Amino acid sequence: MDTIIRKPGGTPDRGGPAQPLLLATGLRKHFPIPGGILGRATKVVRAVDDLTLSVAKGETLGVVGESGCGKSTVARLLIRLIKPDLGSVVLDGDPVDEPHGITVNELRRQVQMVFQDSYASLNPRLTIVETIAFAPKAHGLPAADAKERSRDLLAKVGLEPNTFAERYPHELSGGQRQRVNIARALALRPRLVILDEAVSALDKSVEAQVLNMLVDLKSELDLTYLFISHDLNVVQYLSDRVMVMYLGKIVEIGKVEAIYGNPQHPYTRALLSARPSMDPRKRTQEAPIQGDPPNPIDPPSGCRFRTRCPFAEDVCAQIEPPLADAGEQAVACHMRVAGSGHSKAARA
Amino acid sequence: MSNLLSVKDLQVTFVTPDRTIHAVNGVSFDVKRGETLGILGESGSGKSVTLRSILKLHPAHRTKWSGSITLEGDEILTMGGRDLANLRGNRVSMIFQEPATAFDPVFTIGQQISETVRRHTGKSDADAMKRAKDLLEMVRIPSPAQRLKAYPHEMSGGMRQRAMIALALSCNPSLLLADEPTTALDATVQIQVLLLIRELQRELDLGVIFVTHDIGVAVEVSDRIGVMYAGKLVELAGVEQMVDTPKHPYSRGLLASTVHDGMRGQRLEAIPGAPPDLGEVPTACSFAPRCKFVEPKCLSAPPPLAPVGDSHLVRCVVAAA
Numbered sequence: 001m002d003t004i005i006r007k008p009g010g011t012p013d014r015g016g017p018a019q020p021l022l023l024a025t026g027l028r029k030h031f032p033i034p035g036g037i038l039g040r041a042t043k044v045v046r047a048v049d050d051l052t053l054s055v056a057k058g059e060t061l062g063v064v065g066e067s068g069c070g071k072s073t074v075a076r077l078l079i080r081l082i083k084p085d086l087g088s089v090v091l092d093g094d095p096v097d098e099p100h101g102i103t104v105n106e107l108r109r110q111v112q113m114v115f116q117d118s119y120a121s122l123n124p125r126l127t128i129v130e131t132i133a134f135a136p137k138a139h140g141l142p143a144a145d146a147k148e149r150s151r152d153l154l155a156k157v158g159l160e161p162n163t164f165a166e167r168y169p170h171e172l173s174g175g176q177r178q179r180v181n182i183a184r185a186l187a188l189r190p191r192l193v194i195l196d197e198a199v200s201a202l203d204k205s206v207e208a209q210v211l212n213m214l215v216d217l218k219s220e221l222d223l224t225y226l227f228i229s230h231d232l233n234v235v236q237y238l239s240d241r242v243m244v245m246y247l248g249k250i251v252e253i254g255k256v257e258a259i260y261g262n263p264q265h266p267y268t269r270a271l272l273s274a275r276p277s278m279d280p281r282k283r284t285q286e287a288p289i290q291g292d293p294p295n296p297i298d299p300p301s302g303c304r305f306r307t308r309c310p311f312a313e314d315v316c317a318q319i320e321p322p323l324a325d326a327g328e329q330a331v332a333c334h335m336r337v338a339g340s341g342h343s344k345a346a347r348a
Numbered sequence: 349m350s351n352l353l354s355v356k357d358l359q360v361t362f363v364t365p366d367r368t369i370h371a372v373n374g375v376s377f378d379v380k381r382g383e384t385l386g387i388l389g390e391s392g393s394g395k396s397v398t399l400r401s402i403l404k405l406h407p408a409h410r411t412k413w414s415g416s417i418t419l420e421g422d423e424i425l426t427m428g429g430r431d432l433a434n435l436r437g438n439r440v441s442m443i444f445q446e447p448a449t450a451f452d453p454v455f456t457i458g459q460q461i462s463e464t465v466r467r468h469t470g471k472s473d474a475d476a477m478k479r480a481k482d483l484l485e486m487v488r489i490p491s492p493a494q495r496l497k498a499y500p501h502e503m504s505g506g507m508r509q510r511a512m513i514a515l516a517l518s519c520n521p522s523l524l525l526a527d528e529p530t531t532a533l534d535a536t537v538q539i540q541v542l543l544l545i546r547e548l549q550r551e552l553d554l555g556v557i558f559v560t561h562d563i564g565v566a567v568e569v570s571d572r573i574g575v576m577y578a579g580k581l582v583e584l585a586g587v588e589q590m591v592d593t594p595k596h597p598y599s600r601g602l603l604a605s606t607v608h609d610g611m612r613g614q615r616l617e618a619i620p621g622a623p624p625d626l627g628e629v630p631t632a633c634s635f636a637p638r639c640k641f642v643e644p645k646c647l648s649a650p651p652p653l654a655p656v657g658d659s660h661l662v663r664c665v666v667a668a669a
Binding site: 066067173174175176203204205206207208209211212215230231232233234236237256260270271274275276277278279280281283284286287288289290291292293 | 390391504505506507534535536537538539540542543561562563564565567568587588591601602605606607608609611612615616617618619620622
């Protein structure tokens, strides 16, 4: 009930706090590459492969990984900007785009997204008050009410409405534009906001302002975040749980303290120790792993990380490691599966 | 030790029919052989403009330079023609943020490196190609003989950046300029390239100027760090001094607002506001409108870069007092 009170006009909670807000099961997206005779697809980019994840109500799930690991594809699949080849998305108990579920339109009312490029994601011909009011109007709110909501949101993201409402995107700085994008994402009173590298293009001093604002908005509006970033420090700062991806797969997922304090997967460890040191007396002496991430067009068989993994053995090439419970987190590594055949694994 | 490069009161102004931009407003620093100077700043701070001025890469008809940049005693700002062509590549070379666009897509890596070697040293085709192979080996590219025949698009981002470093070092420059060379790279690749630059700098006794917006990256590679704001150096100090005891309110704000380990749950100390417009020559401290320590004397004149300790300079009348 108090969700309704705190978010007038928003969708009330249905399944209670224990039911995940978003549950995605077996998501798969392969992009065909035209290139064969007559432009037929001969190869596919395996962007996301059989990925299952859930986002709990009120949490921030951080997603980290290098370019090509599929983290942005996951975001686009969740909000149906692209259609998955396989798999289902369930929002608070309602399957999306299925006979007894909710429509994609309804999904997008409850799930909104903020992108990295603050300029490209705004219409240059609309003033920012119009931009923010656009979606509420499209969903049936009278124009005057939509405009009022838009001005309220501008105030909420720290842009004085009387000064900024009638400006165009090119008249704003990058940080101000990203505030507008966040205000627009909130205009439909969503429950889940997907932030895809939303602070990555900002300067550090502005990034800190926006991060503080995201923390405030989350508690004020009872939001849930899916926070995608390549910046491990920012993800650690903001997230309750963290998911680490490599070539379209989850390699490790768990509570932020566990992932950063006791990483189990060799890739997570490498990623964390590849962070530049902030202490000139403790500079990095050796790169944790060599080489670049392989091309997702033709990922390695078995464990996809094995080509860069210092512990790779025969079993890693033959069998794909399942995402298995390892205490505080779940890890996809043969070394953590008893009886897997890896010499470092416990005996079954 | 004598200075390799000496920049004195550099001012760079871009003039277009619509407006004038004062991108760099009086920057002075020295770089010695075997030393890495990190220049840290946010977008629009003038860090890249300063760096590119050392090679005079800005279009001459729209750019006004004043001050002086000398390399081993030779003035660069008045250089032209053959001297400038000889400076670029032979004595000073540069690596860029995006190696994919810095290479020509229709020639192989080997052709591009050997062409540079031939052009600058007059070596034969075969000798230049052999030099290219040695260079790829030096930047730790596996199987260099095959990689010579690869086109830029056939290489990964990390390999391309290594090849670009090989190209930059092909004619034994004494000064290497690096403009955010690891910003476009993945985390696990970035650290490899940073370590490579650090090793090569030591091996070849290079002077390096490394421009970045990432404090962690600057700390990994630099001996000294200069912080730029609104076209000026606001602080210049050894890397340890800069991290331990930053003096300028902007440097302090930048360090405090950078998220790192152990800040979970804390509120970030953001610097309010945004950098100033560079359309006019500053008549006061450019950071004053965002500064929480501002005093009346900050607004009366631009503050000088004053010493606050052993080779630690700061452009702030409050911090220097």
